Amino acid sequence: MSGIAAGDIAAFTQLYDRYARRIHAWCAHVLGVGRAEDAMQEIFLRLWQHAGQFDRERGSFTTWFTAIARHYLVHVLRRESMLRRVAMATEVAAVLEHGSASTPGPEETLAQREDGAALAGAMKLLPDEQRQVLVLAYFGGLSQSQIAEELALPLGTVKKRIRLGMEKLRGALAPQSSPQRAPGAGRAAR
Amino acid sequence: MDHYEQRERLDAYVLGALDAAEAAAVAAHLETCESCRAEVAAGRRVAEGLPAALEVASPLRVHPSVKRRVLAAVQGPPRPRHFRPQLWPVAAAVALLMFIGSTVYAVHLQIEQQDLALTVRTETLNKLGATLSQGDQLRVLEVLDSNATTKRSLRSVDPQLPAFHDSYGKLWTRSDDADVVVMVNKLPQPLPGQRYELYLTSAGSTIDAGALKLDADGFAMLLFRADRSGPSYKRAVVTLGSTPVLQWAG
Numbered sequence: 001m002s003g004i005a006a007g008d009i010a011a012f013t014q015l016y017d018r019y020a021r022r023i024h025a026w027c028a029h030v031l032g033v034g035r036a037e038d039a040m041q042e043i044f045l046r047l048w049q050h051a052g053q054f055d056r057e058r059g060s061f062t063t064w065f066t067a068i069a070r071h072y073l074v075h076v077l078r079r080e081s082m083l084r085r086v087a088m089a090t091e092v093a094a095v096l097e098h099g100s101a102s103t104p105g106p107e108e109t110l111a112q113r114e115d116g117a118a119l120a121g122a123m124k125l126l127p128d129e130q131r132q133v134l135v136l137a138y139f140g141g142l143s144q145s146q147i148a149e150e151l152a153l154p155l156g157t158v159k160k161r162i163r164l165g166m167e168k169l170r171g172a173l174a175p176q177s178s179p180q181r182a183p184g185a186g187r188a189a190r
Numbered sequence: 191m192d193h194y195e196q197r198e199r200l201d202a203y204v205l206g207a208l209d210a211a212e213a214a215a216v217a218a219h220l221e222t223c224e225s226c227r228a229e230v231a232a233g234r235r236v237a238e239g240l241p242a243a244l245e246v247a248s249p250l251r252v253h254p255s256v257k258r259r260v261l262a263a264v265q266g267p268p269r270p271r272h273f274r275p276q277l278w279p280v281a282a283a284v285a286l287l288m289f290i291g292s293t294v295y296a297v298h299l300q301i302e303q304q305d306l307a308l309t310v311r312t313e314t315l316n317k318l319g320a321t322l323s324q325g326d327q328l329r330v331l332e333v334l335d336s337n338a339t340t341k342r343s344l345r346s347v348d349p350q351l352p353a354f355h356d357s358y359g360k361l362w363t364r365s366d367d368a369d370v371v372v373m374v375n376k377l378p379q380p381l382p383g384q385r386y387e388l389y390l391t392s393a394g395s396t397i398d399a400g401a402l403k404l405d406a407d408g409f410a411m412l413l414f415r416a417d418r419s420g421p422s423y424k425r426a427v428v429t430l431g432s433t434p435v436l437q438w439a440g
Binding site for chain 2 (some may be wrong): 004009012013016017020021022023024025026027028032033037041044045046049050051055058062063066067068069070071073075078079092095096098099115116117118119122123124134137138139141142143144145147161162163166167169170173179
């Protein structure tokens with residue numbers, strides 16, 4: 001990241017290759033394919049312009065970059081009607097339920113591949129109503145109260161669905177959560 | 191609000207699904223609760239993994255031309271940091287509303303973080319006149335200059351967020367008066383339908399102290415009277431929509 005902050009375009013290109021597909025999928029499914037490229041450009045431009053603000057001691061690069069991307073996308077979404085946001089979430093939930101069996105690109109780190117694949121598998125297994133509220137919250141940027149209002153559900157029901165859904169997703173990551181994995185433990189499966 | 195009630199909110203917190211006051215309360219609780227911080231760390235791993243899950247599930251691929259376009263953009267001429275073209279109409283509308291509204295407390299000041307009080311003293315008289323009545327100008331200055339004044343600094347809740355990296359705020363209270371002054375600076379313009387709100391917590395209760403209406407430079411001032419002289423706050427949070435962006439905690 002220090003290289004990118006200093007204007008190293010080769011270092012930036014490496015990060016682009018690593019995260020482009022993820023950011024593109026996020027933008028395309030949330031905003032629509034037609035707006036995905038503009039959004040991608042904006043997000044990567046923010047990465048380039050603010051690379052000097054990244055502080056490794058405060059968290060990982062993925063955490064930092066994910067925050068940048070979500071902040072931008074949620075702000076864009078807030079210009080949309082609530083109807084459009086709920087429709088978007090329905091589409092994202094459908095992708096997560098019926099999605100392809102593809103795997104992230106070879107540039108991904110082992111841990112990132114494992115988390116993404118494990119969560120994708122767990123999301124498929126969630127009951128529709130739990131998947132829906134999680135997607136509305138994270139990808140749609142809706143609060144629990146807004147979700148309850150839009151889905152005409154009691155607030156307590158929304159809270160319970162979020163809690164149950166998150167519990168299952170945490171469980172999907174739990175076996176991989178040990179900080180020190182055996183070297184090459186996941187490579188044998190590649 | 192006890193530990194168990196806050197713990198129930200942690201999943202919604204990591205997903206960004208709490209209302210502003212709830213999120214502020216959880217953030218305050220996390221400062222003192224190690225077990226909840228651990229719970230939040232586990233939850234954040236899930237939340238941050240959701241885009242990776244979508245990537246795995248999605249059949250879409252990135253067209254190679256996007257890479258060329260992004261690389262061309264980052265190597266192009268630098269753009270203004272806070273005002274992108276699509277935000278200019280919003281900024282202009284905000285500036286116009288502020289000019290018209292004689293009761294708006296936002297003022298146009300250039301404030302440096304290190305010598306804020308001095309800057310305010312020397313520049314405020316000239317600039318306050320545009321938007322505040324003479325009476326309110328004097329109230330502001332009496333709060334800022336009093337020997338009985340306590341100043342608190344509000345910092346970005348998440349300094350990693352580029353949009354709020356340079357943002358900050360100040361809260362002034364007097365031990366012998368009920369007037370309270372709040373300033374924020376270098377905040378990004380809110381999108382349509384959004385606004386900045388100030389929440390103040392004292393003695394276990396949190397109140398919405400009012401909206402902060404930015405000028406074109408991302409600056410706003412709020413002057414109001416507390417319910418009693420010498421208000422004592424334990425926490426101040428500025429939110430945008432439902433997201434806390436600046437905070438101070440005693």
